Amino acid sequence: MSHLSKLTSVKLPKVPVEVPAAKSQDKPTRAIPTAPDLTELLGAFTEHKKTASFTRYFQFQATAPKRVEELKAPPQRGHVLFIRQMHKRPSFGPAQRNKVGLYQSLILEQLEREKPQHVFIESLYKDLKAADLDPGEVALVRTIFAKKPGLVDNQELRQGLLYQYGAGFIYAMLHPEVQLHRTIEKEVSDHIDAAIEHNDPDTGELILSTREELATEQVMEFMRRHPSMRVVLIYGAAHEFKDDFKGYKNHPTLTSLSFPQLLNNFMNQQIQSAANREGSD
Numbered sequence: 238m239s240h241l242s243k244l245t246s247v248k249l250p251k252v253p254v255e256v257p258a259a260k261s262q263d264k265p266t267r268a269i270p271t272a273p274d275l276t277e278l279l280g281a282f283t284e285h286k287k288t289a290s291f292t293r294y295f296q297f298q299a300t301a302p303k304r305v306e307e308l309k310a311p312p313q314r315g316h317v318l319f320i321r322q323m324h325k326r327p328s329f330g331p332a333q334r335n336k337v338g339l340y341q342s343l344i345l346e347q348l349e350r351e352k353p354q355h356v357f358i359e360s361l362y363k364d365l366k367a368a369d370l371d372p373g374e375v376a377l378v379r380t381i382f383a384k385k386p387g388l389v390d391n392q393e394l395r396q397g398l399l400y401q402y403g404a405g406f407i408y409a410m411l412h413p414e415v416q417l418h419r420t421i422e423k424e425v426s427d428h429i430d431a432a433i434e435h436n437d438p439d440t441g442e443l444i445l446s447t448r449e450e451l452a453t454e455q456v457m458e459f460m461r462r463h464p465s466m467r468v469v470l471i472y473g474a475a476h477e478f479k480d481d482f483k484g485y486k487n488h489p490t491l492t493s494l495s496f497p498q499l500l501n502n503f504m505n506q507q508i509q510s511a512a513n514r515e516g517s518d
Contacts, residue, residue, distance in 0.1 A: 302347060307479040308491040315460050316467045318351065320344055321474035321495040325400050338396030343496050344404035344471065353469040355416050357456055358405045362423040367413045378410040405471045418459060420452035445476065453481035460489055474500055
C-alpha cells in the first residue's frame, strides 16, 4: 500500500479557533478593515454577527502572507519567489502535523494564485513532473483536491496529504504541465544525511550554507537558460538566499513570501516544547 493510500484513513485533529468575547453594541455591521483596529471592531458589529466576524478576522490575520523584496533586478533577469515553508519531521506529533499541513495548504493556495510553471523544491535531487509519479497516487490527489459537487469535502485529509508530500508536489500532481526542479545533487544529499546520522561537527554548515548555495546554483543555471522567467523556490523558513543570489552578477529579482503569524506561533511552541523537555530531564 502506498503512503498516499494509507493517508486516506488518517484523521488529524482540528486546531480549535479561540474567539474573543465581545460586548454588545447597537451599531450597524460593516466590512472588516484591512488595518486592524480592535476598539473600532468591537463597536462595529451587532451581537449576532460578532462571533463569525472575529473568527474571520483572526483567521485572516493568521493566514495573511507577507512579501519582502530581497533583491531587485531588471525584468529581463527574471524573478524568483522564495516561499518559506514549514515541513514534516519524524518527531512531529498530531498537533504539529496539523499545523504544518495548514501552512502547506496556504502555500498551495499561493501557488494556485501565482500559477508558476517551474517550482524548485527543497531536498529534491531529481527533476520531476506528474507523469513521473505513481499514476494511482496522482489520480487520488486530483480526486481529493477537486472539490467537485457531490464529493465529501475532507479538509483534514487534504492537510494530511499536504503534510506528507508538501504543497509543491501536490501542485504538480494537479497540473501536469508543471515542472518540479531539484535543488541538490543526490550524492551531496546522501553525504549530508550521513553527516547528520554521525553527528558530524560540520552538520550545521552543511544543512544551512551548503544547501543554500547548491539550491541557488540550480536556480541560476535554469535562469541562465531561460532569462526573464518567473520561478518559485520552496525552502525552509530558516534559510536565507539573498547573499547567495547577490553573488551572481546577473542575479534575478528575489522576493520572499511567508505567513509570519502562523509561522511565529508554531516556532514559539517548538521552543517552549524544547524548553519543557530540557526541564524534565
